[in-house]
Amino acid sequence: MRNKITNFLLIFMLLALTACTTDQSPSATPEQEAKKDKYTTLAEEANKKDSLEKLELLPYAEEVEATLSSPKYKEFTANSTVLIKGKAKKYNSFKSDHVWIKVRSDKEGPNGREFSYYAPLKEGKFEQKIQLFNGKGNYSVKVSVPSDKAEDYYYDIASFDVENVNPEIKRDIAYTKNAFQYDLKLKNSINGYMERDGSFELEGDVADSSVEQLMVELKKESESTKIMIPVENGKFAQKIPLYYGAGVHEVQIMTPKEGSTDFFTDAAHLYVKNLSSESFEPVKYSSAYEEKGFKLETPEVGGEKADLSYKIKGSIDPKGEGASKTNVVFVQTEKDDQKAMYAIPVKNNEFDGEFFLRFGPGRYEVSLMAPDFTMTNGYMQYFEGVASFTIENTNMSDQRFTLPSRGIQSDAPEIKELAEQLTQNKKTDKEKALAVYEYVAKNVSYDVDKLNNRTFEFDDSALKTLDEKEGVCQDFAYLAIALLRASGMEAQMVTGFAGQNHAWVETKVDGRWLTMDPTWGSGYLQDNKFVPKFTMEYFDPKPAEFQKTHTKKEIEF
Structure with a gap:
């Protein structure tokens, strides 16, 4: 009888302990407290001091029977991020399958003061961790669900304010609805705000097999350039030069506009702070570059310095226009109205050769040209420019009469x-x-x-x-x-x-x-x-x- 009573008491004690701890987290050990991030501690202490007011949803939330399980308060303090989680029972009538979350900082940062998330709606549920992107300061956040009457219209269901105690600038990649449409994803190592020295690697994949290329626009203040990124088997990887010297470069990644191969729409945004003060110029590509299947590996940028000679390297897609007949490509250099031509052999659809900066020191305009077989006849040869860039020659000698040139292989x-x-x-x-x-x-x-x-x-x-x-x-x-x-x-x-x-x-x-x-x-x-x-x-x-x-x-x- 005594054993039965003892067992009953043990079970009762376990049940009582379980009941007591259901609605609260277990106490942290001293070691865990020591490891806790100091900004998390700051946020927790601030929230304990403040009398937190419960978050009340806006009227449209009642219409679509929307609720938020996180956050719970109208004003609170956080360490860098906030989890937004909720659901809408009447989601079947929505004209979009994403919730729009708008975050606004009270101060201007290196990446502006606004950020948007499009959180996927799955069976009426949504969950999105938002980054307080400008570091320490105050932010206002609005959560909006799609209209049930018109596409691209949203109605606010909640609005709250949050103070970030963490001074570190962290930013997510800003994906638009176009990114979700094509299932565009960038590599995990790429963030919405990065610091790099001169260039960065843009890498990712696109699930939509119809996408053959992306467009990237690089901006800094009043300067900008566009770069085409080939997509092969749903993957892309390319080094992006930070042309415009030290400072923050905005990077806009664009996917093809639906039903078109010539127009592109915004899909993702990120920012890269260039730590290098060295600036370059973009390589310029003509429409023939793509039509003829050219891929230029070197140079990656214009404005580089060279000592008398420079190597150019690339390939030609066998399916490109005139590729099967192209056994040589040409480089033309021009300085102070003086021009020189160089022929670069093409073998197995690849070219790798040297040209010279024969007119002494200074800036050269360089053009990569392909034979134009549609125009060429027995009397005249025609060329079509596919890419152009500049080179700065640092060599002080003028060797216009002694160096090799087109048709004159004096170094063979x-x-x-x-x-x-x-x-x-x-x-x-x-x-x-x-x-x-x-x-x-x-x-x-x-x-x-x-x-x-x-x-x-x-x-x-x-x-x-x-x-x-x-x-x-x-x-x-x-x-x-x-x-x-x-x-x-x-x-x-x-x-x-x-x-x-x-x-x-x-x-x-x-x-x-x-x-x-x-x-x-x-x-x-x-x-x-x-x-x-x-x-x-x-x-x-x-x-x-x-x-x-x-x-x-x-x-x-």
Whole structure:
């Protein structure tokens, strides 16, 4: 009998203990109290001192039978965040499936003073933790549910004020309803407010398979630029440069407007504080960039500094317009109205090459261009710009007459080796020039078919001429200039008129420009056929005699 009474007492005591602790949290241990965040303690103490007034819902809440289980008070203190949780019984008539929560700070912060959340409604229930984004201070919050009559209309069901005791600036990513429509999500490491040095990684995914690209607009004060971000298999990742130096950059991420691929609408906002004072310029892309399937890996920004040369790298989507025929892309540099062209080979739809800043120190406008096969014909070659940017050359030397350029691969091993053989034991620059003139005029045949059929190619060059041993005037000039430059001599291409459009060569000898025309020095045309007959007549001719047959128009580098 005694055992039964003891068991009964134990059960009674357990039940009593359980009943006593149902509506309150167990006491924290001393260790837990020590670990508690000091701002949480500050908030709790402030709430104990204040006589908290119960939150009363606004009239529309009664119409839709809405209730809030959190927060419970009209005015209270918090540490950085507040949980908003509630439900609406009459949610079936709502014209939207999100609750709109508006947060307003009483002070202007680095990211403004307002923030909005769109909390999903699931079977009438909603839950959203809101961040008090400007740090320490007072905030007003409004909770609104959708109208039951019109889309994009909301009615307030609750309004409360909260004081944040935490001074740290934390911000969530501001997602709009468009983000939910496309199921856009950014990587967890990305916050609504971040501090970075020069750039940041934008990474995430889009569940909607119809989205092929996103648009990102980067803003700082009065400056802004737009960047297109490709989406592949629902994922995207790209480094975003913070172009405009030190300070807060606003980042707006946009998804395609429904039913359109050319227009974009706001989907998410975040802010990045750039800790670097260095500023850059955006790379500018034309519509052809996307149409032709280009992807530029280097440069990522414009305005970089370089010492005489710069590497450009990228790829071309095989499905891009004209991609299957594109075996070379072109770079044009311009400084003080002086222009130079460079050809970058394309192999397996990828290009990776170097171009030069040959006109001395200063700012260069650089254009990446693709062949335009729709316009090009036998008489003219056309190019279409796909991207442009600037480069600052820090090298003090002007090497416009000595560096490689389009069609003139003076740095190619084959060209350098041949140049060394030709000029070996030659004592003067004039002797070197003559050796080059003789080689080209004696070893390259004039291609009459190319002249008649106008079969000029985008990859015509010194190397191609050396390999095929035939060509027209520009090909003779390409090879001669490449050999001269590889020999350490200054040389340039002259274009003009000699019965028809023509090209020849000038090279610096003893402080003067020596003229040579290896094309005319190789032979002549008779009955539409090339007759090889070497002549010295067009090596360093007397200017008065040469000008009787040749009219000079332009210089090309």
